[in-house]
Structures are given as C-alpha cells and as structure tokens.
Amino acid sequence: MTDWNRVRRDFPALAPVSGRPAPVYLDSACMSLVPRTVLEAIEAYYSEYPGCAGRSLHRFAEEVGHRYEGAREAFARFLGAPSASGIVFLRNATEAINLVARGLNWEPGDRVLVSDQEHNSNLVIWQRLADERGIRLAHLRLPADGSFDFDALDAELDRGVRLVSFFHTSNLDGRSLPIREIAEHAHAKGAELLVDGCQAAPHQRVDLATLGADYYALSLHKMLGPSGTGLLAGSPERLAQLAPLVVGGETVEWTSLTGHQLRPPPHRFEAGLQNYAGVLGAAAGLRYLERIGLEDVEAHDAAINVRATRALMDESRVHLLGPTDPAHRASIYSFTLDGVDPNDAALFLDEGYGVMVRSGMHCVHSWYRERSLPGSIRASFYLYTSPRDVDTFVAGVRELLGRIPASPSVRASSPVPPPPRRPTRRAAR
Numbered sequence: 001m002t003d004w005n006r007v008r009r010d011f012p013a014l015a016p017v018s019g020r021p022a023p024v025y026l027d028s029a030c031m032s033l034v035p036r037t038v039l040e041a042i043e044a045y046y047s048e049y050p051g052c053a054g055r056s057l058h059r060f061a062e063e064v065g066h067r068y069e070g071a072r073e074a075f076a077r078f079l080g081a082p083s084a085s086g087i088v089f090l091r092n093a094t095e096a097i098n099l100v101a102r103g104l105n106w107e108p109g110d111r112v113l114v115s116d117q118e119h120n121s122n123l124v125i126w127q128r129l130a131d132e133r134g135i136r137l138a139h140l141r142l143p144a145d146g147s148f149d150f151d152a153l154d155a156e157l158d159r160g161v162r163l164v165s166f167f168h169t170s171n172l173d174g175r176s177l178p179i180r181e182i183a184e185h186a187h188a189k190g191a192e193l194l195v196d197g198c199q200a201a202p203h204q205r206v207d208l209a210t211l212g213a214d215y216y217a218l219s220l221h222k223m224l225g226p227s228g229t230g231l232l233a234g235s236p237e238r239l240a241q242l243a244p245l246v247v248g249g250e251t252v253e254w255t256s257l258t259g260h261q262l263r264p265p266p267h268r269f270e271a272g273l274q275n276y277a278g279v280l281g282a283a284a285g286l287r288y289l290e291r292i293g294l295e296d297v298e299a300h301d302a303a304i305n306v307r308a309t310r311a312l313m314d315e316s317r318v319h320l321l322g323p324t325d326p327a328h329r330a331s332i333y334s335f336t337l338d339g340v341d342p343n344d345a346a347l348f349l350d351e352g353y354g355v356m357v358r359s360g361m362h363c364v365h366s367w368y369r370e371r372s373l374p375g376s377i378r379a380s381f382y383l384y385t386s387p388r389d390v391d392t393f394v395a396g397v398r399e400l401l402g403r404i405p406a407s408p409s410v411r412a413s414s415p416v417p418p419p420p421r422r423p424t425r426r427a428a429r
C-alpha cells in the first residue's frame with residue numbers, strides 16, 4: 001500500500017513556505033512536479049560526471065554515456081517498446097510529433113486523420129504540411145459522451161488514410177481513446193498510427209507491444225521529469241523510414257566534404273549535444289514512478305477525481321466536460337462555470353485559496369471555437385494530489401459561485417468580484 005502522505009513529502013514544491021499553507025497544485029496535466037530524487041540526479045550529473053556522451057573517451061564521458069543509454073533502456077522497458085533503439089530522446093511531445101510529421105515522405109494527396117479534440121501539437125503541423133506538401137487533413141468528430149464511433153472511423157479509413165494521429169488521453173477532458181482497437185482498424189486499412197501519449201503514459205500502464213501504435217509521443221515533464229524532456233517511441237524499422245528533423249553532430253557515421261552516412265535510429269534523430277541532465281533526471285523520475293506502480297497511481301487519480309466530482313455534482317452552475325464517470329477521465333476534472341470567465345476563476349482560486357489550476361483553451365482552440373466557448377477550468381491530478389487539495393479546490397469553487405448572482409442563461413461572461421490583492425496577469429491560452 002502506498003503511503004500517499006509520504007509521497008507528498010518527496011516533492012519539494014509542495015512544502016509550505018514561511019507559514020503559508022502548502023500550495024495546492026492542480027496543473028499536473030501541463031507539467032508534473034518533480035520528486036527530490038530527480039533534483040539529485042540532475043545535481044549528480046553536473047557534479048560527478050558532467051561529460052558529453054558518445055564523443056570523448058574520458059571517464060566523465062564514459063559514465064554519462066553509460067547512464068544515458070541506461071535511461072533509454074529503462075524507458076523502452078517501461079513502455080514495452082520492442083528495443084531501446086526505438087526510443088528517441090527529444091525536447092517534448094511536440095517535437096516528437098513534428099519528427100514523424102516532417103519525417104515521412106508524403107505524396108501530395110496523402111490523407112492524415114486526426115480527431116476534433118487534438119492539442120495544437122497534433123494539429124498545427126498537419127495544417128502546415130497541407131500547405132507545404134499537399135497532404136489532406138481529415139477530422140473525426142468524437143461523441144460528447146466519451147464514447148468512440150468505430151463506424152465513423154471506418155468510413156474515414158475507407159476514403160484512404162495514410163496516417164491516423166490521435167491522442168491517447170485528452171488534455172481537455174481526460175477521456176481516453178481505445179487505441180488498441182483503433183490500431184487494428186487502421187492497420188486493416190493500411191494506415192499507420194501515431195499516438196500522442198502525453199496524458200496517458202504518466203497515469204496508466206502503456207504497453208506498446210499490445211497497443212499496436214506505430215509511433216508513440218510523450219512528454220517526460222508530465223511524468224516527474226525535468227522541463228523540456230520528451231521522447232518518441234517506435235520500432236527501429238518504422239523510425240528508419242523517417243528523415244531527421246535536425247542533422248549534424250552525433251547523427252552521422254561519417255562525413256566527407258561531399259556526403260555523409262546517417263547513423264541508425266535513434267542516434268540519427270538526436271543531433272548535437274543532448275540534454276543529459278534532463279534525461280538522467282527523467283530516468284530518476286521514472287524509477288520513482290515505477291517504485292509506486294502505475295496501477296496504484298491510476299487508482300489514486302481516480303479516487304481523487306471521484307471526490308472532486310461528487311463534491312460538485314449537485315452544483316447546477318458547474319458544467320463538467322467529458323465522461324461523467326470520473327474513472328474514465330481519472331487525472332482530469334475540466335469544467336465551465338455559469339457566469340464566470342475561466343481565467344477569472346483560475347485567478348480567484350490561486351489568489352484566494354492557493355489553488356493552481358489551468359484555464360483557457362488548453363491548446364485545443366479548435367474544439368472551443370467550434371462550440372463558441374471561451375475555455376474551461378481544468379484541475380488535473382497526480383500521485384501527490386491529496387484529498388485535502390480537492391477539498392480546498394471545492395471550497396474555492398463554492399465561494400466563487402456564492403459571489404456571483406445565479407443566472408443560468410449566462411455562460412462564462414460576467415467578471416468575478418476580485419479576490420484580495422488580485423494582480424493583473426496575462427490571459428491564459
């Protein structure tokens with residue numbers, strides 16, 4: 001049994017500062033906090049073996065090279081990837097998706113299918129490629145209740161799709177897509193499948209061997225790693241068909257004045273000196289996560305979300321996004337409030353209650369614009385979220401509702417009476 005109070009103590013950012021209550025961090029879907037072991041791993045790199053891997057032969061370089069490749073193996077095992085050569089370390093999931101998108105040899109007219117609820121990281125690049133290389137972008141509309149329409153998928157696939165690119169778990173409302181079945185349908189019709197696993201891999205067991213995705217992108221800074229770390233997973237054979245996004249040092253076997261030979265994956269995609277401190281920190285975060293176990297983390301997220309959902313389910317001015325069952329959106333509670341702008345609500349919760357949530361369109365502008373919504377408020381949970389955090393959040397939402405006149409016809413438009421000492425801040429995107 002995991003001692004969740006002890007877990008919290010491993011996260012320095014959650015410590016109370018000079019007599020103020022501990023911060024209530026409910027923005028893990030944007031970036032998770034890091035346990036102390038991650039900070040220690042970063043410090044160990046800079047103080048004990050601050051070398052560059054794969055170049056020099058001295059002991060610092062040997063040590064960091066050994067640890068960096070060890071991290072690759074650890075992530076391959078964690079994801080059930082066919083081999084460590086199928087793990088490419090990158091800056092973030094956006095870069096991973098861009099690598100696949102820019103790396104495939106598109107023919108004009110090739111179709112890419114995305115859902116209507118993708119993060120901009122899995123949308124903008126396809127729109128660019130439509131302009132630049134003549135690909136055609138199709139959208140699959142997802143039912144509002146969190147279900148998935150396989151007939152609609154098959155109808156799209158029948159029109160000819162080269163690549164399906166879907167999220168695994170949505171950052172907007174926490175719903176997950178049935179990726180294994182989607183992979184079967186896509187492959188049966190000759191399409192490849194790229195999965196944006198940003199919000200899934202930190203919270204549920206992902207086994208690429210059973211999922212059947214051809215490419216899987218994720219951010220390590222959403223699963224206890226340092227900021228600016230991510231990866232792309234795929235079989236070395238699939239990765240070998242991609243052209244690198246960036247080339248130069250480390251990506252080649254040899255060069256002459258007139259040519260070069262690229263190294264096999266993954267090194268051909270990791271150009272220049274890498275973020276060794278970040279990757280070693282992320283590997284320490286992974287060890288921490290594995291010690292607790294994804295099954296426990298998933299159950300913890302769900303229990304936290306049940307508490308939030310139950311507490312606010314009778315509030316008629318709270319409108320939940322996504323599946324009603326919290327178990328089906330375990331790490332995310334996303335909602336709108338009648339009469340309250342989401343950004344005002346977020347500022348109110350932070351200033352008045354120390355509760356940090358995300359507000360706005362969560363980088364899924366397309367979805368909100370289609371519905372003429374100004375955004376939503378999103379509380380996202382992780383292994384360090386406590387029942388008390390949820391209670392503070394709920395108390396803040398209730399106070400907010402108490403301060404505005406009930407007006408069911410007004411959605412997200414009236415300004416909220418400001419909390420004390422409310423600063424001016426930039427509106428969230």
Ligand SMILES: Cc1ncc(COP(=O)(O)O)c(C=O)c1O
Nearest residue numbers: 092093094119121171196198219
């Ligand atoms: C579903 C989803 N996809 C992509 C991204 C982008 O991730 P990154 O910042 O690692 O590029 C995010 C970040 O919030 C996300 O939630």
